[in-house]
Amino acid sequence: MNDAAWQLTATGYEADQITDFGNRFLLANGYMGYRGTLAEYTKAQQVALNLAGVYDRRGDQWRETVNAPNPLFTRLMFAGQPLSVLTQQPLTHSVTLDFKAATFSRRSVFQAGGARVTVSTLRFLSGADHTLGGMRYTVVADAPVAITLTCGIDQQVWDINGPHLTAAAASHFPGGLAVVATTGELHRQVGVWQKQFLPEAAGALIQSEHGQAYAYALQLTPQQPVTLTVLFGVGVDDNCEAVAAKVRAADQTSFDGWLAAHRAAWQGYWQRSDVRIEGNDADQKHLRYSIYQLLAIAPHHARAQSIPARGLSGQTYKGAIFWDTEMFMLPFFLATDAETAHSLIGYRLKGLKGAKAKAQSYGFEGAFYAWESQEDGFDACSDYNVTDVFTKRPMRTYFRDKQVHISGAIALAIWQSYQWLDDLSLLTGGGAEVILECARFYLSYAKAGLLDQVVSIDDVIGPDEYHERVNNNAYTNKLVQTTWQIALQTLQTLEAQAPAEAAKLVARLDFHPLISKLQMALARLKQPTVDDQGVIEQFDGYFKLEDASVATVRARLLDPHEYWGGAYGVASQTQVLKQADVVMMLALFPDDYSAQTHAANYAYYEPRTEHGSSLSWSMYAIEAARMGKTEAAHHFFEQTATVDLTGQSKQWAGDIYIGGTHPAGNAGAWLVALRGFAGMHVAAGRLQFTPHLPQSWHKMAFQVNYQGHAYEVTIANDHATVNEMRKK
Template identity: 45%
Template sequence: MTWTISETYEADKISQNGNKFLIANGFMGYRGTLEEFGKEQFCAVNLLGIYDQVGAQWREPINAPNPFAIQLFAESQSLSVLDTVPIEHQQQLDFRYGIHKRHTVCALADGNQIDYQIERFMSMDDVHSLNAQIKISVLKETKIVLKVGIDGDVWDINGPHLENFQMEDEGLYSALHVQTHEQHCPMSVGQQIALSHHYQSKKVVSEQQIVNELAVTILPDQPLVVDVYTAIVHGRESYQTAACVKQSVVASAFKGYEKTLHAHQNKWDELWKNADVEVEGDPEAQRAIRYSIYHLLSLGPRHAQNLSIPARGLSGQTYKGAVFWDTEMFLFPFFLRTEPAVAKALLNYRVETLPGALKKAAMYGYEGAFYAWESQEGGYDATSDYNVTDVFTDRPMRTYFKDKQIHINGAIVHAIWSYIQGKGDDSFLLSGAGEVILACAEFYVSYSFFKPQKNRYELLDVIGPDEYHERVNNNLYTNFMAKQTVEIGLKVIQYYEKNAPKKLAAYFSINDKEHTKTLWQDFAKRLYIPQMNEATQVIEQFDGYFDLEDVAVDTVASRLLHPREYWGGAYGVAADTQVIKQADVVLLLALFSQTFPQSTLEQNWQYYEKRTEHGSSLSACMYAILASKIGKADWAYPYFVKSATIDISGESKQFAGNIYIGGTHPAASGGAWMTIVEGFAGVTIEEEKISLDPHLPSHWQSLKFKIMHQQICYQIDIGKDYWSCKSVETL
């Protein structure tokens, strides 16, 4: 039970199940749709790191042609769940190995029953490869027609992105070759079919599809087995896509289905070795955390050294397939402690997109680097000036996410510094990471305003993590992260002076360096950090926050005139109240709990918890972590469950205004893991010292997991009255 989830068929859950049953391998993701589904049911094969724009529409990632377009007919009757109500049906995800399965039984008018099972996987051994196996059995001799093809008529939110369709037909090998609209990037999808029975075949080719129609007679004691080997290659890797895709397909077909599946499973076994978390005493929590870890592992871009993970993973084109701060703050910690090579790849993405960040800062008139809020390739900021559509007028609403969410820089620098400390290797500073830190620090100082009357620097006109309140002054989280960034920048200057003076000279002239050091030291010393109220110990989220209407979340919700109405912006129902979208002050306190007194942590948790709407999937985990750190594990537990099960339950926002924002929630999965490690286990790491301060939920019996730090793998074991941390492997 702890390694599978399953559902029957319900038409109104098609979109949700597409997310819930997603399979992915870091290169691409296949939504958890049934094989007979098409674009109307949100079927999609989403590719990492390749984007396209059509006209003035939003730029978004490419959905590849579907290589598993499969339809089954028995005695001319369609056995699709869209046409025939099955007498049995189950859809299942084995998230131990990333295998999608379906089992369907349909009855015919003559009393015959057709039992068919299809399983598919995206190979972790060859990331271009997707293979499937179909098994069909009958009660009576039956003539069936199995249509297996490649469907290029794909689901796009802002497409169509594919054009110049060309077909390749070599018997049971088929291929569809296309180009992207904007940059004419080639892409090929290949497919090879192998059957256990004699068959008659007919190739049906249309403008965007190539289909093998296979006619087979099946006897009751001779089930039909059909293996489908497919692959996808695009021009970001090779412009010889046709040859490469055929090579991958032929190699899989030569090995056979069982061997390709076994190689895929072996890779998953390797991944789970250091990533698994064992919970005793709570089977549902055990399943939920493993499901969360599955999503994280399935998204790691192991095929590349410089790609990152989009906010909605590989579940589709939502949020334009862009990389947000989510990656550094909620996904990166997992990979740093379980798979440092992937963690470095995520950071290399930021190193390589530094030119885009420098360009963006200059566009706004600032020095240094201002990273994209919604980052696509090259650091291009895909954020629209009108990111929300008004549900009443259907007109786009001006938003300032791209312009004012400057805390993105702090997230990137925080992750880089965590990597350097966690890996025990500061050479990364010499490979571009140092320049990123310096440029981010330079931006914050350039952006700041010095107020002589109060003898302090301030960061004005910003948006913090709470997006319901735009263009505020001195957001606590933003200012704190800016201060940390500049302090780290000063350490980088010191490191360069000792280890890479030429690199420092290339960045600063001698005079500029000394002036910069003096200025940054002054900034770090005098940047305004909002302080707690002495009476209540609560810290104001931003200037004037306490002056806003103090009202309950339910009261604000009752003011909505439309269920999809956006709560934030200039006229949102929450904008003039203390109701916030997500953890903001609590996020900071969870990340830097050792900086604040325990009483301050608890008072702020209680104050902001009742004022948080949790309109973001990033929110619940931070309330869980902070509650654990103040010794309130049973306060934390419901928020942990909310994070860990968000893609199982489907309980998340699907729209912001009229903009679809559905998809998987990798950051919530990462947050669930962080809750286990940093919250319930109470792991803190300072230089070479690992400390534990566990606070398990009262009904948990034990907790086990591994973490890596400075080339050493540690086993953490926690029970009701014991805990231990032992090194088990040197890497």
């Protein structure tokens, strides 16, 4: 196997890549993420040890995830000056992310007087024990030179709306350091312990504005490498004690043991998740990178945790869970890692209370899930998400109140998980209740015309956020309809398979009176306008909007950071859309529409789509592949598979920084490969494949699990070979 397809390497150092590389070279293990930054970096370079699911609010600012103090902060000094990329252009420099092993390494050569000093580091966050991680920092010179190495816990944490950690208590123990702090809002304890090993010198405990560190004075002998080994653990609340004990108990040999366990875990991940491509090495690498991102941020360790829209790359988007998880990432885990899929669903089950509270706060019944979900389903989305670039005023946005399709995404995710995994516990364990409460929410949201009795879903935002407060968005109505259908199917399923539980649930939720209302509402729900060609109108009145091209609309921008949407954005009164909307609906429900409809809508909407969201390309790619436009599909595949590699992704919405990784884009690459190119679909309860490989792909192979069975699938040209591997 080609190593290049398992690695991302960047050579040379450029200061303007610091932010981008922090995302691109991210390490993570579901519990925490560590940005692809260098050991000498501080918060100015956006170092972050981002903690999944640990949120805090400072004052009246947005709630966001907490970044822990950095236990890997390491500085090299020569003659009183740092040897750092920040102060000296290195003679050579490279960083590498190894997907297979989930390690980050760095090699830099600095001039230190007459000597050249080479710094090599290797870093990992353990896939075996999610609380642990380590770094090896090796330094070697080509001529004798005296250097100082300092390594400690950097308490100067990068935050967007921080600081979140207060009352930090720093301590030390033989060979080790600790910082234990508390979050301001919920008083959660966050502890970082690290232990250092450097046999060649004794460390002196020092104190700087960054916190405690050990300093080592070293006289390097030519070609004799010296290695600092750092092991660390991060605890939150109850596990702090155990984490501290593990780190204290570690010795110098532990690094190899921890790393080996980590590699073994990743070997397991890849065994069930890899997609092998023959014929296009670049695509192979980009798809592996995409899958790497999903494996890195998946909550392998947790039972009811989900994945934020910017993964674990930092605090952008508040570290919150969006529909991205259910609509883009979940299918990957259903097919490769049922336990993680259960965790993702479990997170939403736990969020039901929050979703019901949100519905109630708006005067609705049932479950209105959070647009930006934090712990317990709390909606972190504020009413002001964008800043007007002209007035610098916050703009009232409606993502929180009007993007009602989120509840449908949850209901659909639960139902599809139940079907894919053939696991009734997904319904009986809380899923059925969520589905029914989502259905109830839509019943309370919908209204019927007094004269025509047509049931409308008014005043919503669909996937295309550039058009706010529209009526009967086709995608949203489809999700509503599907939720209502699923609710009835859920009841039928439970009545057939768990009648006592069904009766109890219906009684507890007082759902019986709603059944006939559901049927009535389904019969009368507004169906979208469809033109002569089969083009589905995105929402009521969309066809009457100005039919300007994306280029025309872009040319109207007065400021490059200006928001395209809102009431007066350049796109708002035109047919230009941010992202797949009708086409997303078609991609999600392919069998409900004719080939002509698929073709007509793709042809109509694609030229009108900005693809201003990482959620857009994959939907167009899947549609294109299914209709045999494999080269167009391949183009969109490349877009979504390289979303975090090009440095071109949108960093700004108005004046708000929204940079970070794009897990839904990464997952989109897998979706295109499997649902698009391999043509994976379920028909009559069976997994089937209708391949549409791009010309350059001679072969693709992968494992996929379906209803408790594992299959080895090989696609060659238009032929699929499927072998069952083992019973569940």
